[in-house]
Amino acid sequence: MGRKITVAISTLNQWALDFEGNLARILQSILEAKDMGASYRTGPELEVCGYSCEDHFREPDTYLHSWETLLEIMMSPICENMLVDVGMPVMHRNVAYNCRVAFYNRQLLLIRPKMAMCDDGNYRESRWFTAWTKSLYTEDYVLPRMIAQHTGQDTVPFGDAVIATKDTCIGYEICEELWNVRSKHIEMSLSGVELIVNGSGSYMELRKAHITTDLIRNASFKAGGAYLFSNLRGCDGQRVYFNGCSAIALNGEIIARSRQFALQDVEVTLATIDLEEIRAYRVSQRSRCTVAASAPTYPRIHCDFEMSTHSDIFKTSTPPLQWVYHTPEEEIALGPACWLWDYLRRSGQGGFFLPLSGGVDSSSSATIVHSMCRLIVHAVQHGDAQVLHDIRKILADTDYTPDNAAALCNRLLVTCFMGSVNSSKETRRRASQLANQLGSYHIEISIDLAVNALLSIFNTVTGLTPRFRTQGGCARQNLALQNIQSRIRMVLAYIFAQLMLWVRNRPGGLLVLGSANVDESLRGYLTKYDCSSADINPIGGISKTDLRRFLNYAKDKYNVPVLGSIIEAPPTAELEPLQEDGQLMQTDEQDMGMTYSELSEYGRLRKQAFCGPYSMFCKLVATWKGDLSPKEVADKVKHFFRCYAINRHKMTVLTPSVHAESYSPDDNRFDHRPFLYRANWSWQFKAIDDEVDKLQPIYTPSSSHMRPSSEDLLLSHDATTTTTHRSSHLDSKHSSPLSSASLGDVGVSTAAVGLVDTAPLIGPAASGSLGALGKKSSGYSKVHVNVLGKIKDRTGIPV
Ligand SMILES: Nc1ncnc2c1ncn2[C@@H]1O[C@H](COP(=O)(O)OP(=O)(O)OC[C@H]2O[C@@H]([n+]3cccc(C(=O)O)c3)[C@H](O)[C@@H]2O)[C@@H](O)[C@H]1O
Ligand SMILES: Nc1ncnc2c1ncn2[C@@H]1O[C@H](COP(=O)(O)OP(=O)(O)OP(=O)(O)O)[C@@H](O)[C@H]1O
Numbered sequence: 163m164g165r166k167i168t169v170a171i172s173t174l175n176q177w178a179l180d181f182e183g184n185l186a187r188i189l190q191s192i193l194e195a196k197d198m199g200a201s202y203r204t205g206p207e208l209e210v211c212g213y214s215c216e217d218h219f220r221e222p223d224t225y226l227h228s229w230e231t232l233l234e235i236m237m238s239p240i241c242e243n244m245l246v247d248v249g250m251p252v253m254h255r256n257v258a259y260n261c262r263v264a265f266y267n268r269q270l271l272l273i274r275p276k277m278a279m280c281d282d283g284n285y286r287e288s289r290w291f292t293a294w295t296k297s298l299y300t301e302d303y304v305l306p307r308m309i310a311q312h313t314g315q316d317t318v319p320f321g322d323a324v325i326a327t328k329d330t331c332i333g334y335e336i337c338e339e340l341w342n343v344r345s346k347h348i349e350m351s352l353s354g355v356e357l358i359v360n361g362s363g364s365y366m367e368l369r370k371a372h373i374t375t376d377l378i379r380n381a382s383f384k385a386g387g388a389y390l391f392s393n394l395r396g397c398d399g400q401r402v403y404f405n406g407c408s409a410i411a412l413n414g415e416i417i418a419r420s421r422q423f424a425l426q427d428v429e430v431t432l433a434t435i436d437l438e439e440i441r442a443y444r445v446s447q448r449s450r451c452t453v454a455a456s457a458p459t460y461p462r463i464h465c466d467f468e469m470s471t472h473s474d475i476f477k478t479s480t481p482p483l484q485w486v487y488h489t490p491e492e493e494i495a496l497g498p499a500c501w502l503w504d505y506l507r508r509s510g511q512g513g514f515f516l517p518l519s520g521g522v523d524s525s526s527s528a529t530i531v532h533s534m535c536r537l538i539v540h541a542v543q544h545g546d547a548q549v550l551h552d553i554r555k556i557l558a559d560t561d562y563t564p565d566n567a568a569a570l571c572n573r574l575l576v577t578c579f580m581g582s583v584n585s586s587k588e589t590r591r592r593a594s595q596l597a598n599q600l601g602s603y604h605i606e607i608s609i610d611l612a613v614n615a616l617l618s619i620f621n622t623v624t625g626l627t628p629r630f631r632t633q634g635g636c637a638r639q640n641l642a643l644q645n646i647q648s649r650i651r652m653v654l655a656y657i658f659a660q661l662m663l664w665v666r667n668r669p670g671g672l673l674v675l676g677s678a679n680v681d682e683s684l685r686g687y688l689t690k691y692d693c694s695s696a697d698i699n700p701i702g703g704i705s706k707t708d709l710r711r712f713l714n715y716a717k718d719k720y721n722v723p724v725l726g727s728i729i730e731a732p733p734t735a736e737l738e739p740l741q742e743d744g745q746l747m748q749t750d751e752q753d754m755g756m757t758y759s760e761l762s763e764y765g766r767l768r769k770q771a772f773c774g775p776y777s778m779f780c781k782l783v784a785t786w787k788g789d790l791s792p793k794e795v796a797d798k799v800k801h802f803f804r805c806y807a808i809n810r811h812k813m814t815v816l817t818p819s820v821h822a823e824s825y826s827p828d829d830n831r832f833d834h835r836p837f838l839y840r841a842n843w844s845w846q847f848k849a850i851d852d853e854v855d856k857l858q859p860i861y862t863p864s865s866s867h868m869r870p871s872s873e874d875l876l877l878s879h880d881a882t883t884t885t886t887h888r889s890s891h892l893d894s895k896h897s898s899p900l901s902s903a904s905l906g907d908v909g910v911s912t913a914a915v916g917l918v919d920t921a922p923l924i925g926p927a928a929s930g931s932l933g934a935l936g937k938k939s940s941g942y943s944k945v946h947v948n949v950l951g952k953i954k955d956r957t958g959i960p961v
């Protein structure tokens with residue numbers, strides 16, 4: 163008796179509208195599945211045309227070329243004697259659907275349209291597709307003539323049905339249908355469907371990989387049966403990185419999976435399943451059987467095929483496995499690196515150019531490129547011919563075989579320190595050491611000549627020369643002098659990106675990499691059209707806190723010791739003159755009037771918790787009650803919303819970056835907001851003020867707890883690396899564990915309430931004093947405390 167079936171799921175790196183490439187990868191997956199003994203192959207959502215065709219789904223050409231591709235697949239001898247389904251768009255009676263198309267031996271069996279669209283996050287499916295809502299119902303789909311000519315078949319059932327082979331029954335839900343509150347696998351399983359197949363296009367966000375796996379596991383635990391989940395992997399032409407992690411679950415346990423991050427274009431994952439295990443599991447759940455006995459019947463499309471063989475008694479069923487998830491640090495090291503690789507090889511460019519300041523952000527971008535190089539070397543060493551072909555093409559070197567990540571990095575990445583009179587020796591040295599340890603081709607230039615040239619032009623026309631604050635200039639002059647430096651760096655970056663390969667005797671140009679993180683974008687703490695305006699940005703979706711954690715991880719993992727001092731250095735733009743003793747004048751947190759950890763908290767509340775100013779105040783008044791009075795919380799919330807409103811226009815020109823964080827403010831796809839706000843938020847702030855009037859008189863500081871700053875959280879796990887300058891009020895020993903950083907938890911370091919009373923803090927995370935400003939140490943100086951009302955940020959916005 164045949165009872166065991168071997169089934170294959172596929173993880174494919176498709177590319178929107180690359181019909182040749184997509185066809186080749188689908189055929190390769192079918193071939194590999196067959197060679198490994200599978201009788202059934204499935205694949206990801208919209209694999210034929212690529213998921214991210216977007217408005218191309220309104221073009222009839224996309225449907226035509228999808229049918230042409232499908233015909234090639236169906237006619238291929240590779241597909242003989244195998245049940246296959248693919249994901250593609252199909253137009254039926256002038257309505258576009260996102261479908262799975264199943265066929266066997268050149269005969270189409272079923273077109274199953276998606277029944278729940280996904281419109282969350284970066285998804286906009288209902289802009290292009292319509293959900294099929296006729297449950298348990300099919301219509302005849304009249305096949306295109308080119309299909310009919312080759313198959314002799316004129317119509318195929320289109321709708322909500324399942325496929326019955328001689329030995330089992332297969333049903334489909336497509337991606338979001340698994341997430342939907344009315345998941346189809348429930349009804350299908352009650353109707354006797356044993357294999358639930360899901361083709362997906364699910365993308366990566368940090369700390370989210372477990373969600374799909376949990377859903378699959380739970381689906382098959384509750385309903386019994388096998389769940390076959392195929393996902394896309396990689397960048398198919400958009401900001402997202404599809405997450406891989408295809409998996410097969412059986413009766414509540416994962417038995418096979420593919421990797422989350424890899425350069426491999428095609429990964430086929432197999433499992434051998436004993437169908438009797440499904441039947442035994444289901445029949446033993448008595449309450450399920452009662453419901454199943456009265457469940458509606460699905461239309462069944464019969465297929466004259468046995469997926470099992472009669473001689474399968476000696477076949478071993480695939481055992482359950484333990485899923486090990488990547489840490490967020492690993493996700494940053496691998497996800498954006500793989501996305502960069504796809505982007506680079508598909509863009510036809512020759513590598514990357516990165517303005518490297520020696521700070522955390524640009525160092526993170528550089529380290530991610532190095533991580534990409536490691537992945538390339540690893541893939542080539544494991545025989546990936548496609549990666550070898552691609553890297554040779556990028557480097558225009560047909561004989562090259564990469565065997566060392568640093569050496570490869572030297573060919574692919576040009577880093578550039580763009581110094582000025584305001585740059586400190588330390589940042590210059592850190593940039594050069596980092597380049598040396600990562601292997602990049604490093605150059606140092608001075609921007610002073612160009613800055614002076616621009617100022618002379620201005621002076622020639624107006625007769626005036628702006629001055630820095632320290633030289634007696636006003637806030638406007640001070641800021642303009644900084645922005646000239648930032649912008650000239652951007653112009654220089656593009657010149658060098660265009661010409662460095664010419665200098666190095668290679669064809670082509672370099673992609674300019676940006677390094678603005680998600681938090682500074684949210685706050686608008688960047689100069690519009692400076693180095694934040696790059697071609698692409700690997701870290702634009704990642705928070706400063708996570709970037710520090712990532713560098714800490716990379717320091718040991720990739721043996722890059724200089725990352726230690728980069729993490730410990732105070733974040734600074736170095737756009738204002740240094741002090742007389744050569745020490746820093748400005749630091750980011752001081753400039754912004756908020757700490758990076760506060761910024762993360764605002765970001766999450768604004769986007770994930772959908773808080774306007776009033777709701778954010780209400781939440782934070784409770785969270786921060788131990789440290790701050792309602793009035794102080796109100797001032798902070800208002801300051802954030804003012805900065806956010808004034809700077810939102812910068813999000814309209816944000817460099818495209820890989821999406822990685824669900825509180826991203828990316829205006830282009832993810833976070834749809836106006837960019838011209840009434841920045842005084844008068845109605846909203848009045849609501850806060852009214853609340854403060856009620857609360858302030860009854861407020862008594864209820865605890866002496868202080869929240870730790872992001873740096874405390876990062877460094878606290880290793881007391882030996884923490885060198886902090888603190889006021890006598892603070893006790894540096896009581897930092898909270900690293901794990902609470904990402905959650906924005908209230909930590910447990912002590913602080914004198916008296917400090918709050920006498921000198922209200924800009925941040926509850928405040929841990930120093932103005933007296934510490936500029937006080938330099940080899941370790942990390944905590945200098946982000948200001949006295950409320952006395953400090954203005956560099957735009958002149960009063961804090
Ligand atoms: N609503 C609106 N819609 C469209 N555009 C608007 C606008 N409001 C102002 N603008 C325009 O925006 C421009 C002002 O923005 P922008 O030029 O960016 O200048 P701005 O935002 O005034 O200043 C740059 C900010 O970036 C900070 N920063 C921090 C760290 C590093 C760096 C760095 O550069 O390395 C900079 C710096 O402290 C300062 O707060 C002006 O041209 C103004 O006309
Ligand atoms: N001295 C410099 N040399 C080269 N690039 C620089 C320099 N200063 C700034 N940049 C570039 O401009 C970008 C924005 O500058 P900014 O001072 O805002 O840095 P940041 O976003 O805090 O990043 P980082 O942590 O890398 O300094 C940097 O990420 C970097 O790419």
Ligand SMILES: NC(=O)CC[C@H](N)C(=O)O
Nearest residue numbers: 280337338341363364365
């Ligand atoms: N393509 C889809 O339907 C995506 C569905 C789902 N919400 C996800 O994030 O994976």
